[in-house]
Amino acid sequence: IIETYLNLFDRPKSDTASESADELAEMSAAERKKLESKRRKAEAKAKAEQEAKAKAETPTAAAAAGKGKGAKNAKEKPVDEDPDGVALAAAEDPLERASAFLRTLQAHAPRELRTHTLACELAMRKKRYLLVLRALRKATALAPDDPSVHVAMIRFLLAVDGASLPPTISKVIESQREAIGATPGASLKALNEAFLLRTKGAPEAMLAAAEMALLIEPAQKAAALALVTRLEPSALTLPLAVTTHSLLQGAFADANAAAAFKAKAATAFPLADCFK
Numbered sequence: 001i002i003e004t005y006l007n008l009f010d011r012p013k014s015d016t017a018s019e020s021a022d023e024l025a026e027m028s029a030a031e032r033k034k035l036e037s038k039r040r041k042a043e044a045k046a047k048a049e050q051e052a053k054a055k056a057e058t059p060t061a062a063a064a065a066g067k068g069k070g071a072k073n074a075k076e077k078p079v080d081e082d083p084d085g086v087a088l089a090a091a092e093d094p095l096e097r098a099s100a101f102l103r104t105l106q107a108h109a110p111r112e113l114r115t116h117t118l119a120c121e122l123a124m125r126k127k128r129y130l131l132v133l134r135a136l137r138k139a140t141a142l143a144p145d146d147p148s149v150h151v152a153m154i155r156f157l158l159a160v161d162g163a164s165l166p167p168t169i170s171k172v173i174e175s176q177r178e179a180i181g182a183t184p185g186a187s188l189k190a191l192n193e194a195f196l197l198r199t200k201g202a203p204e205a206m207l208a209a210a211e212m213a214l215l216i217e218p219a220q221k222a223a224a225l226a227l228v229t230r231l232e233p234s235a236l237t238l239p240l241a242v243t244t245h246s247l248l249q250g251a252f253a254d255a256n257a258a259a260a261f262k263a264k265a266a267t268a269f270p271l272a273d274c275f276k
Contacts, residue, residue, distance in 0.1 A: 002105075002118050004088060005098035009125055039087035042080075049078055098122055113142050113149070120152040124159065132156050133173060136180040144181050147208035150195050153180050154212045157188055188216045196227075203236055207244060211251055225252055233265040241265050242274055 082088060091097045102122055105115040119135035136156060139149045160173055177184050182191055192212050199205030210227035213220065228248060233241045245265060248258035266275040 002098045002101050005094035006121055009094045035087035035090045039082050117148045117152055129160055133176055140181050145198055147204045151208050203231055229257055233268040238269050
């Protein structure tokens with residue numbers, strides 16, 4: 001859900017390519033408010049059903065239920081009242097909606113890496129750089145060499161390097177570089193190369209390093225692209241192969257490299273529709 005709201009925030013305001021976007025454009029403010037209210041009720045209903053289910057599965061409830069096995073105890077499957085996501089897409093402030101879900105994750109899943117990488121993404125869009133720093137510290141403590149943490153760190157440092165920040169905030173960020181895995185004084189390029197060496201050619205790490213190399217030095221696209229084209233689909237999992245193909249099509253915008261990879265992937269994953 002958080003990723004959906006982040007994507008809504010990133011979507012160009014003029015994007016009317018999808019049917020949902022067309023519908024939203026034609027809606028009045030009252031209709032959008034009605035859809036948002038409907039979506040909130042659906043979320044509340046789903047939450048209530050989850051809590052009821054958890055309560056029913058406690059030992060006491062299970063013992064009581066065991067006495068009457070013939071009783072009908074299966075609950076009906078919740079109905080999705082917004083199957084096309086129109087009400088979800090009608091959110092007027094997707095970042096604030098995402099923030100509410102993030103607070104739940106931070107309260108109940110503080111040991112999950114994804115909680116903190118999502119916090120980084122959300123705070124970056126809000127340009128709340130100290131909140132990004134806090135989330136990065138927690139993510140680094142959990143998994144310092146995880147590709148998602150490395151990507152978040154590079155994007156953060158690149159953003160603050162190009163931002164006009166108050167001296168106090170700049171000083172705090174500089175003092176915490178080591179805590180987020182960034183050697184003080186090291187360039188972004190050096191940090192990216194060091195990450196690649198540490199991870200010893202792991203495919204997911206190579207993709208992350210290649211994407212960040214392109215972000216750091218767009219003029220050196222050929223060198224970054226070489227990291228991606230070295231990957232053989234047969235050595236990847238299907239999700240990672242899909243990610244690689246998407247990266248070649250998207251960030252690198254290289255149709256020839258994407259087509260060559262797709263042809264190899266079709267052989268490695270003959271049942272995958274995405275490579276047919």
